[in-house]
Amino acid sequence: xxxxxxxxxxxxxxxxxxxxxxxxxxxxxxxxxxxxxxxxxxxxxxxxxxxxxxxxxxxxxxxxxxxxxxxxxxxxxxxxxxxxxxxxxxxxxxxxxxxxxxxxxxxxxxxxxxxxxxxxxxxxxxxxxxxxxxxxxxxxxxxxxxxxxxxxxxxxxxxxxxxxxxxxxxxxxxxxxxxxxxxxxxxxxxxxxxxxxxxxxxxxxxxxxxxxxxxxxxxxxxxxxxxxxxxxxxxxxxxxxxxxxxxxxxxxxxxxxxxxxxxxxxxxxxxxxxxxxxxxxxxxxxxxxxxxxxxxxxxxxxxxxxxxxxxxxxxxxxxxxxxxxxxxxxxxxxxxxxxxxxxxxxxxxxxxxxx
Numbered sequence: 485x486x487x488x489x490x491x492x493x494x495x496x497x498x499x500x501x502x503x504x505x506x507x508x509x510x511x512x513x514x515x516x517x518x519x520x521x522x523x524x525x526x527x528x529x530x531x532x533x534x535x536x537x538x539x540x541x542x543x544x545x546x547x548x549x550x551x552x553x554x555x556x557x558x559x560x561x562x563x564x565x566x567x568x569x570x571x572x573x574x575x576x577x578x579x580x581x582x583x584x585x586x587x588x589x590x591x592x593x594x595x596x597x598x599x600x601x602x603x604x605x606x607x608x609x610x611x612x613x614x615x616x617x618x619x620x621x622x623x624x625x626x627x628x629x630x631x632x633x634x635x636x637x638x639x640x641x642x643x644x645x646x647x648x649x650x651x652x653x654x655x656x657x658x659x660x661x662x663x664x665x666x667x668x669x670x671x672x673x674x675x676x677x678x679x680x681x682x683x684x685x686x687x688x689x690x691x692x693x694x695x696x697x698x699x700x701x702x703x704x705x706x707x708x709x710x711x712x713x714x715x716x717x718x719x720x721x722x723x724x725x726x727x728x729x730x731x732x733x734x735x736x737x738x739x740x741x742x743x744x745x746x747x748x749x750x751x752x753x754x755x756x757x758x759x760x761x762x763x764x765x766x767x768x769x770x771x772x773x774x775x776x777x778x779x780x781x782x783x784x785x786x787x788x789x790x791x792x793x794x795x796x797x798x799x800x801x802x803x804x805x806x807x808x809x810x811x812x813x814x815x816x817x818x819x820x821x822x823x824x825x826x827x828x829x830x831x832x833x834x835x836x837x838x839x
Contacts, residue, residue, distance in 0.1 A: 486554065487519055487522060487524075487552060487553070487554030487555060488519060489517060491519075491552055491554075492517060492519055492524055492526070492549055492552065493509055493514070493517070495548045495549055495551075495552055496508050496509050496514055496545055496548065496549065497509040497510070498548065499541060499544055499545055499548065501513060501541075502537045502538065502541060503530075503537065508528070508541070508545065513528055513529055513530060514526055514527075514528065514529075515527040515528075515529045516678065521556075522554055522555060522556035522557065523556060523557045523558075523559075524549055524555055524557070524558050524559070525558075525559040525560075525676075526559075526560060526561075527560075527561050527562070527563055527678050528541070528542055528545060528560060528561070528562040528563070529562075529563050530562065530563070538562060539562075542560060542562050545560060546558060546560050559672075559674075559675055559676075561675070561676065561677075561678045563678050563679055563680060563683065585719075585720065585721060585722055585723045585724075586693070586722065587722075587723050588692050588693060588697065588703065588722060588723075589693070589697070590697055590698055590699045590700060591625065591697055591700045591702075592700065592701050592702065593701065593702045593703070593725040593838060593839060594702070594703045594705060594722055594723065594724050594725055595702060595703070595704055595705070595724075595726060595727070595728060595756065595833070595838060595839070596705045596707050596715075596718060596719075596724055596726070596727040596728070596748075596753070597609060597610040597613070597704060597705065597706050597707060597727075597728050597730060598707045598709075598715065598727050598728070598729055598730070598744050598748070599707075599709050599729065599730045599731060599737075599740075599741065599744065600709065600710065600711075600729075600731065600737065600738075600739070600740025600741040600742070600743050600744040601709050601710070601737055601740040601741075602633075602709040602710075603709075604709075604730055604731055604732045604737055604761055604762070605730060605732075605761040605762060605797070606706065606707075606709065606730040606761075607628075607630060607633075607635045607636065607639065607706050608639065608761075608803060608804075608807050608812075609730050609759055609761060609797065609826075610626065610636070610704055610706035611626070611636060611639040611640060611706075611807065611812045612803075612812045612813060612814045612823075612826040613704060613728075613826055613829055613830060613833075614626040614662045614664075614704045615640075615660050615661070615662060615812050615814040615815050615826075616814045616826045616827045616829065616830035617701075617702060617704075617830045617833065617834070617839050618660060618661030618662050619661070619814065619818070619830070620827075620830050620831065620834055620839075622701040622702060622830075622834065623698075623699060623700045623701045623702075624661065624663070624700065624701065624702055624703075624704065624839075625656070625662070625664070625665075625697050625698075625700045625702070625703040625704065626640070626662050626663070626664045626665075626703075626704045626706065627664075627665055627666075627691055627692070627695075627703060627704070627705045627706065628664070628665065628666030628667065628668060628706050629688055629691070629705050629706060629707050629708065629714055629718065630706050630707065630708040630709075631667050631677050631679070631684055631687065631688075631708060631714060632676075632677055632708060633708065634666045634667050634668030634669075634671075635668070636664055636666045636668065636706060637657075637664075637666050637668045637669055638668075638807075638808070638810060639807045639808075639810065639812060640659050640660060640662060640664055640812070641659055641660075641809075641810025641811055642657045642658075642659050642664055642666075642669070642810075643669075644657065644669070645669060645670065646665065646669055646670070652694065653694050653695065653696050654690075654691075654694060654695045654696065655695075655696055656695050656696065657669065660811070660812070660815050663697060663698065663700065665691050665695045665697075667687060667691075681712075681713040684713050684714055684717070685713055685714075685717040688714055688717050688721075689717065689721055692718075692721065692722055701839060702725075702833075702838070702839040705718060709740075710740075710744075711743055711744060711747040715744075715747060715748075715751075716747075716751065719748065719751035719752070719753050720751065724753050725754075725756070725838055726753060726755060726756035726838065727748050727753050727754070727755055727756060728755075728756050728757055728758070728759060728794065729741055729744055729745055729755060729757075729758045729759070730758075730759045730761055731758065731759075731760065731761070731781075731782050731785075732760070732761055732762045732763075732777045732782075733760055733762075733763060733775070733777050733779050733780060733781035733782055734777045734781065735781065737777075737781075738781050738782065738785055741758075741782075741785065742785070745789065755789065755791045756791070756792075756794075756833070756836075756838055757786065757791050757792035757793065757794040757832075758782050758785065758786040758789075758791060758792075758793055758794065759782070759793075759794050759796075759797060759829065760780075760781070760782035760783065760793065760795070760796045760797065761797045761799075762776065762777050762797070762798075762799040763775070763777075763779060763782075763796035763797055763798055763799070764776075764796070764798050764799065765798065765799040765800070766798065768801070776799060777799075782796075783796075792832070794829045794832055795825050795826070795828060795829045796825070797822075797825050797826070798821070798822060798825065800822050802817060802820065802822055803822050812826075813826070814827065
């Protein structure tokens with residue numbers, strides 16, 4: 485007999501909602517339930533004010549579903565409508581809310597790496613830039629704030645779960661001279677982060693102020709694409725030195741990049757410069773240069789804004805292979821032309837006093 489949604493719902497229907505007194509299913513607390521090839525995933529969505537009361541219920545739900553014939557893998561995530569405390573996944577205590585932008589202890593400067601849309605290589609740029617700055621002798625931190633798609637652990641070859649000796653602070657991971665923290669280190673590789681805005685903001689604030697970053701010259705923050713809660717929280721809660729906008733040269737990407745720039749302008753964050761990624765492709769066999777996504781669009785946009793064009797990064801297989809392999813191109817092939825493009829950006833930032 486093949487496991488189906490109805491089997492899972494029937495099992496969960498036997499559990500009582502501690503607030504309403506009805507079943508979990510009748511109370512509408514089971515969300516995003518999927519059953520596929522023996523893999524069961526669902527979200528237990530509860531009220532933030534009663535979240536503590538559901539911890540035992542979550543355990544009971546996991547036990548009930550795991551006992552069903554045909555269940556090979558189970559993923560249960562509990563979220564809350566509101567979250568006055570930060571997400572429980574980080575395992576840290578509550579802290580008082582700051583009234584405005586505050587300096588992260590020990591961190592001299594913070595640079596946000598942002599993009600208007602996904603898929604333009606923002607995280608690759610952030611990882612390589614962090615390693616390039618470390619190679620320039622700077623003390624560098626990298627905060628992976630792309631909560632829904634954290635990729636820095638993979639790109640920097642970091643695994644394992646950060647420890648929290650006192651339950652109040654987290655010890656970050658370190659590789660290639662870069663101190664790094666990511667939500668991806670706190671979850672399983674295939675586990676979705678299903679959080680509402682307040683939980684995202686709480687997690688970001690904890691990763692900024694309750695991680696033992698140590699003494700850093702610069703903290704690079706890899707933001708998620710778009711203009712959402714994480715970007716606003718970072719600009720409003722932390723003293724940003726500025727933002728670097730990453731875009732491909734195609735018109736669609738530039739449309740979204742302009743929105744990101746406008747968001748930072750509204751939030752009072754300066755734009756340090758722009759980077760055109762996937763700017764050109766040179767055939768490895770014949771040497772022919774081709775502008776797959778167009779060329780010069782970011783340079784034109786930067787000129788309009790009166791900000792520097794920091795680099796034109798080529799579209800090259802080695803950059804992708806290096807990132808997937810856990811050692812950015814700046815580390816794995818430091819003498820390559822591709823690595824040189826990132827090192828040039830790092831040198832410009834140091835010369836300008838941004839890092």
